[in-house]
Amino acid sequence: MIDKTLKFILEGKSFKTLGSGRTDAMVSAQEAAFELFLEHPIEDLDSFLALFNHNLPQDIRALTINEVNAEFNIIQHSKIKEYLYVFAHGGKNHPFCAPLMTTILEPLDIEIMKAGAKCFEGTHYFKSYCYKATDEGIYTRTIEACEIVENTMFTANFFPEKSYVFKVKGKGFMRNQIRLMMGTLIKLGRGDITLEYIKDSLKPESKEVMDYIAPASGLILNKINFI
Numbered sequence: 001m002i003d004k005t006l007k008f009i010l011e012g013k014s015f016k017t018l019g020s021g022r023t024d025a026m027v028s029a030q031e032a033a034f035e036l037f038l039e040h041p042i043e044d045l046d047s048f049l050a051l052f053n054h055n056l057p058q059d060i061r062a063l064t065i066n067e068v069n070a071e072f073n074i075i076q077h078s079k080i081k082e083y084l085y086v087f088a089h090g091g092k093n094h095p096f097c098a099p100l101m102t103t104i105l106e107p108l109d110i111e112i113m114k115a116g117a118k119c120f121e122g123t124h125y126f127k128s129y130c131y132k133a134t135d136e137g138i139y140t141r142t143i144e145a146c147e148i149v150e151n152t153m154f155t156a157n158f159f160p161e162k163s164y165v166f167k168v169k170g171k172g173f174m175r176n177q178i179r180l181m182m183g184t185l186i187k188l189g190r191g192d193i194t195l196e197y198i199k200d201s202l203k204p205e206s207k208e209v210m211d212y213i214a215p216a217s218g219l220i221l222n223k224i225n226f227i
Helices: 001-008 045-055 112-118 177-190 197-203
Strands: 015-019 034-038 077-089 102-105 122-125 142-149 164-172 219-226
Touching: 001 015, 015 112, 034 122, 034 177, 077 177, 112 142, 164 177, 177 197, 177 219
Parallel strands: 077 102
Antiparallel strands: 015 034, 077 164, 077 219, 122 142, 142 164
């Protein structure tokens, strides 16, 4: 939709876009980013941003536009990404919650899930948390911060009285990594696995293949930090 809109407002001028990363279908974004390559500079950035927003569909809004030099690469220069996974548990919620929140019908032990989230912090071997991992991938990754907190960021009168956010920060993530991590925490909260199981799954000798990918609709790309 972004390329389609740019093609319309640039009136046939040559351009190319490069996204900072990919998300699955039904995943939301607070701050996604893309790089726009043009043969000629934009004379008025503010007017261009306004025109761009006017023609974008209602579910996409451009926040800012900044000029960068030719050496900048939006994939290589993104330093830290923060993802959020919004969830509730213990009963079915209002259907309007569905686009932003995953509801687990069974009761969950949130306190042990908080401890489980902390197991992911630091540098670990995450092959077990990559969908269809191969032997060629680089699976030693560092997660800067990882926690479960009560949700105070997203509110609505149809939200349940209490919901939670799984917050993860890191430089980059593998295919379905966060959803597999969340799925593992849900299994922990149900009592299906233990904290020791999670710790062992992060060791280089682990042969585990995580089989529960949490639904996409609770996942939100919240921030991308460029330095």
